[in-house]
Amino acid sequence: MSETAVASFKPFTRPQMAQRAAADIPEGWYVNLGIGIPTMISDYVPAGREVIFHSENGVLGMGPAPEKDKIEPWLINAGKQYVTMLPGGSFCHHADSFSMIRGGHLDLCVLGAFQVADNGDIANWATSENDTAPAVGGAMDLAAGAKRLWVLMEHTTKDGSSKLVTKCSYPLTAPGAVKRIYTNLATIDVTDRGFVVLGMAPGLSLEDLQARTDAKLHLPA
Amino acid sequence: MSETAVASFKPFTRPQMAQRAAADIPEGWYVNLGIGIPTMISDYVPAGREVIFHSENGVLGMGPAPEKDKIEPWLINAGKQYVTMLPGGSFCHHADSFSMIRGGHLDLCVLGAFQVADNGDIANWATSENDTAPAVGGAMDLAAGAKRLWVLMEHTTKDGSSKLVTKCSYPLTAPGAVKRIYTNLATIDVTDRGFVVLGMAPGLSLEDLQARTDAKLHLPA
């Protein structure tokens, strides 16, 4: 992939990425946030808007992270971070918790990813076919089960390779699952036509973005 | 089937049938009792012996029937009779309740039956292949799922036909499921050899019993 010289632009920071995704979540949705950047989304839900966050380990209705002197040692999320519970929250066992996921009851899951293809394939759990002891956790359940899957990730790898591809080279988490991608460069829908750009970082042109993206980008019809 | 003239004997009464079955239930067993005579078994568990009774509708740890002025209208058994709960009892939903049954966790189920064959087949839910609206309830789950199935029933129908048969003529509830039968005439195990008589009503001979039984009866080896 060729790098093109680009006029100065300002990539979204991780908090901005999380904030953009959070802004697009309507009130009342049940949402599972993957480990890493997606977890930050809960910090950016607009005030007064009720969104109900789910964690695979049987926690529904999580609130913000606890203050350091108010940690409840029995209350963690799937990323094994201490969390809080909002009034209205509830606990359940793992099979009941994954019934919510696998039974199609979650309105949204937001995961990180290594690669997303323009047919919606996602690879986020192993970086080679021969990974020693790859760790899948709940990612395949979430990708296959949630009503919508969004991905929050850097647009390119550290060495500049596009993470938005025509075909995932890493082992798949689920085929055809991703509906939307928030990167540090753009917000992109995955449609029947492929990647459709909904918005870009300030100063970035579509040509600039395409230069950093393996798969073909489209504008909204 | 021929009726033979028999010297005077005393069939077991229904309470005696229930009492005989109750005496054979060890402490600590989890037991489901079918509608009808089997329900009476719980009244005859020897004092001080703890047996835990289950009902399909999500009730585990039932106690005796309530006194009339102490009925709890939210607490019924699968026969839709008011029951009580012992300390240590618990409630659950129907799928969890049938997990106990279908997952092989019940030590014993005692059902009534129309017919039992000497290979253990049981027919207890419909009296013809063309029954209008036969009602199976939980019988098939119990017959297939409990660790042991006992049957408590009259030895013959009202017209004198044997209910212990070589082959059930009524639609099956489950094949090869019955381990023991308590009738008003005898206690009979279902073994690889067929029916084995463990005990008989006072005054009844094996010949008398055989005359009232379609299938071949054996004595314990």
Added chain:
Amino acid sequence: MINKIVQSMADLMSGIKDGSVVLLGGFGSVGQPNALIDGLIEQGAKDLVVAANNAGAGHVGLARLMELNRVRKIICSFPRSSDPVVFETLYRAGKIELEIVPQGTLAERMRAAGAGVPAFFTATGVGTKMAVGKEHREIGGRTYILEEWLKGDVGLVEAWEADRWGNLTFKQSGRNFNPLCAMASDLSLVQAQHIRELGEIDPDHVVTPGIFVDRVLHVPYGDPSGF
């Protein structure tokens, strides 16, 4: 603010379409969403497929819905009742279809629908009429049959407590099929005896979390009135 509590039966019932599959909680008279069945009668949807443990009794509730020729098919484990005249009359006249399902299979099919399991193997019914036409498979030396999930378009649920997020508890044997109807249905409608403030129900004691519930109506009818 999320508020699943509605103020009228008409609001609760809005959007139920003709031809819907309706899953009905309750066992005996305990935990039966009688007010919701009356609401459905009033609402008018017809050509319904109703799954419930029983096929109604007397001329009220489900029996009344059937008597009005609004039910095309009933899926149940035990069509008999203390007074099954409505069902039996319709059934003999060929005016209603019947699918008999073992009670545990009925419960498990609903749970499967809620849990994203389209089909599962079970030993229940093997070697009986229930197994006719079903896929058989030997697994670990035992024979099982394949059963499919039972999804509801609408679930009618009776609960003891509910809050505005739709969290539910149930009273004693009133739990029965109710949590399953909630999780298995696209539109889960609840009549609740008590409305609680958010947070009043202990998070460890919630039986049906609000994710399985769409709308709640306060119906403080008191105790079940017998059979």
Added chain:
Amino acid sequence: MINKIVQSMADLMSGIKDGSVVLLGGFGSVGQPNALIDGLIEQGAKDLVVAANNAGAGHVGLARLMELNRVRKIICSFPRSSDPVVFETLYRAGKIELEIVPQGTLAERMRAAGAGVPAFFTATGVGTKMAVGKEHREIGGRTYILEEWLKGDVGLVEAWEADRWGNLTFKQSGRNFNPLCAMASDLSLVQAQHIRELGEIDPDHVVTPGIFVDRVLHVPYGDPSGF
């Protein structure tokens, strides 16, 4: 009198055989039956197959059991941890088998074992490495794969409360896999923080009924100690 409460770890652990499949509750450090794992180390059974969400951390608990070459195979969703050195060393040396299972499939396979479902279809893993060699089937326009139950010979469970009938409650996110390990295992062994008199646990609040529990030991260890 039924009394599932035993007085010593040796009594609790008696009868566990070499080659057992051991289902292990816990998620992260919360709800992990650490005392029971230590008891199993002491008890001596080897050639074990262990199913748990993780593959142990540091050199304690499950990691210690593996380090002693007592575990032939591990079934888990997430072998990585903050300190996975024991597992990774054994795995690279070919001294331990690994079966990776998606977390929800792992939970559902345990639940299926407890519920008498030998196999079920699921969408999780379709189109991935997890589906290789598994039966595929299209049901209602979607493709699913068949997964089998996961039965335990022994289940190790951490509970908050227990009574002499073996009824259990769990604390907050300490519930996780624990009720599933209990229902899926032939021999369910529990360490409980609090022993209650029979009847002290509200029948509506029992999470794991005693029918799924064989023996209980009082282990009031306090709070999980972090990761």
